[in-house]
Amino acid sequence: MNKIEAIIRSEKLEAVKNALDLKGFGSMTVTEVKGRGQQKGIKQIWRGREYKIDFIPKVKLEIISCSEKTDEIVSIIRENAYSGNIGDGKIFVLPVEKVMRIRTGECDEKALE
Amino acid sequence: MNKIEAIIRSEKLEAVKNALDLKGFGSMTVTEVKGRGQQKGIKQIWRGREYKIDFIPKVKLEIISCSEKTDEIVSIIRENAYSGNIGDGKIFVLPVEKVMRIRTGECDEKALE
Amino acid sequence: MNKIEAIIRSEKLEAVKNALDLKGFGSMTVTEVKGRGQQKGIKQIWRGREYKIDFIPKVKLEIISCSEKTDEIVSIIRENAYSGNIGDGKIFVLPVEKVMRIRTGECDEKALE
Amino acid sequence: MKKQLLIIYLIVMLVSLISPASADNTLSNNDIARSINFTWLLIAAFLVFFMQVGFAMLGAGIIRVKNSLNFFTMVFMDFSLGALAFWSIGFALMFGGSNASIGLDLGNAYVGYSGFLLAGKTFDNYSAGFMLFQVMFAAATVSIVACAVVERLKFKAYLLYTVAVTAIIYPIYGHWIWGGGWLSQLGVKDFAGSGAVHAVGGFVALAGAYLLGPRIGKFDKDGKPNVIPGHDITYIVIGTFILIFGWFGFNAGSTLSATDLRISVIALNTFMAAAAGATSVCFLMVSRSGKADITMICNGALGGLVAITGPCAYVAPWAAVLIGMVGGIIFVKAYSFVEWKLKIDDPVGAIACHAANGIWGLLAVGIFADGSYQGVTGLIAGNTDQIYIQLIGAITAIVWAFGMGYIVFSLIDRITGLRVSPEEELQGLDICEHGICAYPEFSVNSKDTR
Amino acid sequence: MKKQLLIIYLIVMLVSLISPASADNTLSNNDIARSINFTWLLIAAFLVFFMQVGFAMLGAGIIRVKNSLNFFTMVFMDFSLGALAFWSIGFALMFGGSNASIGLDLGNAYVGYSGFLLAGKTFDNYSAGFMLFQVMFAAATVSIVACAVVERLKFKAYLLYTVAVTAIIYPIYGHWIWGGGWLSQLGVKDFAGSGAVHAVGGFVALAGAYLLGPRIGKFDKDGKPNVIPGHDITYIVIGTFILIFGWFGFNAGSTLSATDLRISVIALNTFMAAAAGATSVCFLMVSRSGKADITMICNGALGGLVAITGPCAYVAPWAAVLIGMVGGIIFVKAYSFVEWKLKIDDPVGAIACHAANGIWGLLAVGIFADGSYQGVTGLIAGNTDQIYIQLIGAITAIVWAFGMGYIVFSLIDRITGLRVSPEEELQGLDICEHGICAYPEFSVNSKDTR
Amino acid sequence: MKKQLLIIYLIVMLVSLISPASADNTLSNNDIARSINFTWLLIAAFLVFFMQVGFAMLGAGIIRVKNSLNFFTMVFMDFSLGALAFWSIGFALMFGGSNASIGLDLGNAYVGYSGFLLAGKTFDNYSAGFMLFQVMFAAATVSIVACAVVERLKFKAYLLYTVAVTAIIYPIYGHWIWGGGWLSQLGVKDFAGSGAVHAVGGFVALAGAYLLGPRIGKFDKDGKPNVIPGHDITYIVIGTFILIFGWFGFNAGSTLSATDLRISVIALNTFMAAAAGATSVCFLMVSRSGKADITMICNGALGGLVAITGPCAYVAPWAAVLIGMVGGIIFVKAYSFVEWKLKIDDPVGAIACHAANGIWGLLAVGIFADGSYQGVTGLIAGNTDQIYIQLIGAITAIVWAFGMGYIVFSLIDRITGLRVSPEEELQGLDICEHGICAYPEFSVNSKDTR
Ligand SMILES: Nc1ncnc2c1ncn2[C@@H]1O[C@H](COP(=O)(O)OP(=O)(O)O)[C@@H](O)[C@H]1O
Ligand SMILES: Nc1ncnc2c1ncn2[C@@H]1O[C@H](COP(=O)(O)OP(=O)(O)O)[C@@H](O)[C@H]1O
């Protein structure tokens, strides 16, 4: 099993969610994060002076998936989070050893159905 | 070593924390997240019209543990986060390669004592 | 490849960021979290009565790195997040299977350049 | 107050007899006096209205964010629905028979029965302004109760109870003390309503909070009260500022006329009592814990204000300072008492602030009145009777308000039920009763949000 | 209103002739009457000014956080820049020829042309206070428009349009109805501006929102409107409280004098209409969905206020309650109509609140005026003519405001462009137009923040 | 001002001699004049009080969230504790010997010494209202200082310093200029306190900020000032709105009477200066960076208000516009000057707003006074002397306020210490001094929260 983490633009969340939902991957967890990378910060003005905000608000998507579905999910995210501009974000895949659904106690693949 | 991630109901955090504390697992990191899954969204009303909030506020618990303790922690979390209703959340276990305590520089199991 | 997660004091973020930047590790994702561990909670007062806030605001830093760079990054973080007092936080390293840059579709090491 | 009303009214009547031609060319002295009195009364009414937003912010800030919008809605509806109820029924019960204005001629020592809907001969320029001022007091009484029942009372129950307070509970006690009823005949003095508004509101609140029971999690199994912090301390402070601002109208407007130059002493006394209440609590809290504890300071100021409301016209500034200081301390003590001894859950502290200090204000008249206004004297002027008379007023307020509150809340319980379900309470009343939360785009951290 | 102004003015003049020695020792009756009238007018002006922060909070709360600061800035600049424009030009166009004060002597039925810059003989104690009161109305008109164009209008375009409204659009309609122009000669009655302020503002808003087009994402491809929730519901409620508070000055101050004792009826009517509007919407919403829907309740109160603004002096309290209740319902219906039928995106609901209820208020004079004030009568007093006259006033407001709004916004489009780029709109106007967001240290959760 | 006080007082006295029977039946003209003057003065006092919450919101919004509650508490306590200090001591030092009211009979050109505790014969209806108005000015002076020392000053030190300002520093300068002291004898004119309140507050603030040193992180090692953004820009705007609202009372109330019809010119001038200050800064900022920079616009309005405070009664509206525009620009320039040249850390900009524009306001009297009120003339009326006299007033304010501020802060440093520890400063004063943060349920993002 895998954990897919994607850092995407906040305004793309809606589209990514809908696309995943359509393909039956409706479950996910989302966190508000701030990131930096190649994208330059946002220039702001405070009382007449410019300053730069280094960290740009992004959204982190976390999806636990069976290993077979991982690639499909990654590519759905990529397609729908894509704008072509610097700052589109990244997708990471991590190994997962164990999953449990709290409500039923089901484990691993079963917990992900 | 493992990283245990649990997505639970916000209102269960207190109980889970206390139960873990009792067994000596007092250390953890908590993040406010929003999730979706089988649980349906919340219906809200804005200026006379209903709309649905898709993402439901949840809490993510992260605990780094020695491999031997992982199962115990998982089952404590499960017991205390359980309500029996859809939306109770999930527990994931990930492998961890290395741990360091910043204050002392201690590594791995030592850093977790 | 690795995912480095560091839970650090909020007020150290600036220093850690600058130090990493200097060495060319400018990319990262940051999340506001709350943690507990050996550090005692904050005493607060509400309408004449003391109570304790158990969870202390911390910052979680996430950096995906090539395996060769992991140790360097970890030690930069450690040096700059260090204050010597309880509550300095921890650094965890997790294995990563796959990375993709959404904008270009580049994978793995390439996506991290 | 009845006497005042009568005098003002007689002047008004007299003038219209003496100078019937006054409207068409220059104005007579009494025309002008009337216009300055109207100006004063109306502006005071606007200020008392403005207190509503102070109540709303204070209360919303002291409770958890998940119920804050519910509190705002409660206060908004209590003046709205309350205005309709007071206009149609309450005003007649309260001032019928007081002859405060034409047409308010039917009523006895216990209840009035003329002036319904402000219709017929009751309606004129004067009665319109007078009712506007009075309706704000009725709304304030309801808002006080809201403070004690919030975070668990059903919204529909709140609407019913608003009608009960503004149409019946408040007006009838009001009739007794301000509408020419038996308390005023006895000589009970309550200038701007320590008793009529604050004690009545506070003791209805006590009944409501008692019948509702505590919020989930407020008390441990062993009965120890837990701390449930509020969510926006700035709103508490801003709300208090606004309340002080409006209180100038509440107290100084209660002369009903600006030609009564005592208004300036009343305004000063009001301000000094607020300042003294805040200061005494500040020193108490800092000496206890080293922390200033601003929410308690705010309540200290409010405690001082509640206490000075009754005596504000009858005392000197030094006495106002004393009354305010004691009022602040009373709040602190009563707040613990309600939680630890009565084991009643009063989220915003209405009982400690309004019930306890309302009584203190009534008694303070009997102690500090110095005879400089309308001949009212208390202990310091050597009159040992007034304090007993005041005590009667106080006990009446307690019995009437707690009793009626108990009855009304029990009745409402049968009709709509009082309390939301535990699930709704956990989720918060904003979502379940109003369909939206207070800050849709902000992350909220509270322990027990769903 | 013109007649009133004349009378007041004549009295003032008369007095200065009769009692030239009044300043040096005791004051004459007319000196005193003047001073009470000044006091009333000035305090009313302060209250109307204070409505600006009510507008700002209401509107900012109803929209998304990323544009909320932009809204605050718009309202702040509309009174600032608007004050300069109205002072230098608008006031002269509006009151020139009205003889409301010395020097306002040139003007015809269509436009005034004296009193520019309040300079020369026009400037005296009376005209200064009078202008202060009037300038607040001009600013209110602009703020109404802001509600409909926010979240996408360029800030520079807003500045241009502020000048256009305060220097030309508002003053000229104002001249017609309040400055002695043709509408007032026809007998159209609009006591405090249901038409002159609210309908004019509302229909300019309609033109602006129409020309700008909807916010990105407001309508589906098939034209179905989407829900775009606001970010701070407490600001909406607080803003509404403040607006009611200020509205007392708006309506009751429009007598321009406190010696006109009708002020108290006006104040009461204002309050009852607000209460009734809130209550009718509350019951409507609860019966529909079981939820109280506080933002609609607030708009119900405001709808009632807009509607009572025109008739406030001419009707009895029971009529005010009725007008307010209908006003609340009109808001709810018109709000859906604008979204679903007109398919116009009006984020804060200005069209439903101000345009629709402004017209309702004008017509309500023709229905409910009972002859008790200045002899104005409507249907209920058996006068079937007034309603037609009022209709002329209403249609004129619609044609003038929509037409001029259309022209002005089209012109501005050519000069600076109306709309920010889609990227800026997505990012939010706070960052791109003002360089900072409203809450720099808070996490914001909105779907479409960059 | 002293002369005015005397006249009013004499009228009041005269009347009570002439018409001893006035109370029992109809009212004499002077009774009525008194009541309208009381009404005006009291309402003005309420408005000035309300400015406190404007100060609190403005300042709290401009600083970081971790210290925002501390700022609210500071302002709340400065009027509370300040009221007690001014009532018991300050009022006597300021007005003793001014004969503004009975019993204020002892004092010389340098200090007054009668009226302590408003006790004895000093206490009457008039003096009560007069003190209420004056105490608000004392509180405003303290709040100005709070702006410059926030985010690092110990709360206990603040309490001590509040007493020093309200009991001594403000009243003594006030005595010189308004209480019949040497500056007023020289002919220095400061109508509502550009000098007495704003310059004095601003220069005490300068001393305080200088002695305290900058906040951690404000200056780089090479002395370059860093940007430390505030946390709630909406509070800044709302606070400014409230301040403008209250300023009407501050300036127009300073006639102390409504029978002085100049009140309407004063109110208009006040408003126009605010509008002009906002507009000039808006255009300056937009032309510089293309961004409207609302916090600077707000301070532009406030700069205009501070500047017009002194000359508001003596000048025409066009001059008020000019004074306000320059005031806005002065704020912008002075703000940079303090940061870049003086290298002083003044978080809310009190020095630029109140010290710089306070001086500008004093001088503006000497330039723009046109002789239309109380015969005060400046350069434009051909009088070249007044500006020198004004300069003396300004220099005196600077020397007295900075000097006394320096001494008092140095003394307090010895008693309680001035500054919290660096750990407390990093954590924020809300938690360490008050035990709670401003928004307990919200996530905060600030860089340096612990
Ligand atoms: N090595 C990394 N570790 C963690 N997060 C990263 C890393 N690189 C990028 N990110 C996240 O992805 C976001 C977008 O990355 P950026 O380099 O700006 O653009 P792009 O991915 O289009 O090249 C960043 O804001 C950051 O949150
Ligand atoms: N596959 C998944 N990946 C990431 N998060 C998930 C996944 N499935 C569930 N979650 C998280 O767990 C929460 C509860 O899941 P849900 O399916 O609604 O209920 P249950 O776990 O009781 O079946 C979700 O809101 C989401 O945050």
Ligand SMILES: Nc1ncnc2c1ncn2[C@@H]1O[C@H](COP(=O)(O)OP(=O)(O)O)[C@@H](O)[C@H]1O
């Ligand atoms: N086992 C753990 N799992 C997850 N987070 C941890 C763990 N131990 C510590 N942390 C995080 O690190 C922070 C600091 O840890 P703490 O034990 O208080 O101090 P120190 O690391 O200096 O011993 C905690 O607040 C928590 O967020």
